[in-house]
Amino acid sequence: MTTTSPARQPVKAGPPKALKPFNNGEIKILLLEGVNATGIKILENAGYQIEAHAKALSPEVLKEKIKDVHAIGLRSKTQLTAEILAEAKKLLVIGCFCIGTNQVDLEYAAAHGIAVFNSPFSNSRSVAELMICEIIALSRQLGDRTTELHQGTWNKTSKNCNEIRGKTLGIVGYGHIGAQLSVIADAMGMVVIFYDVQQIMPLGLAKPVDTLDELLAQADYVSLHVPETDETKNMIGEREVNLMKKGAYLLQASRGTVVDIPAVAAALRSGQLGGAAIDVYPVEPFANGPNFESELRGCPNTILTPHIGGSTEEAQSSIGVEVASALVRYVNNGTTLGAVNFPECDIRSPSADSKTVRLLNTHHNVPGVLKQINKVLSDFNIEKQIVDSRGPIAYLMADINVEHPEDYQKIYERIEALASNIRTRLLY
């Protein structure tokens, strides 16, 4: 006789519980630098109180405004230094509605239990397309021709104007943008080489080179796509420009600190560089207006753009959705997936009919912490728990079954009182 074991029944899960903050009251969020309407809508639908500004705020005004908010959304201009963050006593989370996060003191934020999210690749295609446009524009001296004609000068010439087909593009930093640029340039018949500190799979016919110097010596066009770090500061200066082929072109849309501007301006004026397209600067004006000073102004065949690499409707719209959704997930559920300065944790939502309370605890990553936390929680049934660490900080999410709402305050106070505590939240 054969027996068949009964089919394993899935545990019935009801609709997920919409968790509410126990100790934060109404969530207030400050949005700066024209965060896209797609993001604002998601935050409005979450019921948050929103104050949105089209521009960055001065540090003095920001210091005041940040005191009262639980979340802040910004782009590349707003500098969230330790000094400014020190004023932000209620701040839970920062959303960088862009790729770069160098404008935020990430370590200070993590040490104070503030998670930071960004949009790692929603504007990569926009930047890559601008680079392609500029490679051709530099090769045909379009900037100079259009300026001359606007001034009434007809200057029909083919001197030093070239096709890009068969020319060598050297990409420095083969990440999201560099790789995207590589694919398009390859399809347009360029020879692509790249240099990256990591070993990355080449796309199409692209080939890695071992050193930056090697790339500079071989490329007709050098395009920079590295982040701002101590190592990339002034990565392209007088020495590097002189290693480039005479008449080669430089494209810079990474971060302003990566290029030594006076060295590049001198090379453009001497003819060592045949042209440059620069989108980012060591110091960028605080607001739009006639306020841009640079040695690059007036250099030959030099395209200057005001940090617009990622400024397309498509990029801004998807960044709005991506970052606002991450903020809502963190505030409402405690999920840190995608955080750039926090351990990444997530647990399944409890069902709507449960008596689950979710504990979120950022703590110092030291021995014995979990023993202390679980001592507090041991009076209750822990349904799920996850903890992860990143350097000196750790983050714990725990769903606990709590029968009596009067126990919420007790749990909160006892966890907050632990010496290891950085920040505690309860959602119920």
Ligand SMILES: NC(=O)c1ccc[n+]([C@@H]2O[C@H](COP(=O)([O-])OP(=O)(O)OC[C@H]3O[C@@H](n4cnc5c(N)ncnc54)[C@H](O)[C@@H]3O)[C@@H](O)[C@H]2O)c1
């Ligand atoms: N101009 C704009 O509007 C605009 C828009 C988006 C991004 N950016 C900037 O572009 C840069 C690149 O963005 P991404 O999304 O491609 O980043 P990414 O993190 O995907 O890629 C960066 C790459 O650079 C490499 N790298 C780091 N240090 C290096 C070094 N010293 N030498 C060589 N390679 C190094 C990394 O290994 C990585 O592969 C960032 O600084 C970002 O802020 C500017």
Ligand SMILES: O=C(O)[C@H](O)COP(=O)(O)O
């Ligand atoms: O980091 C980025 O994504 C770019 O520098 C674009 O920044 P922005 O959103 O301030 O234009």
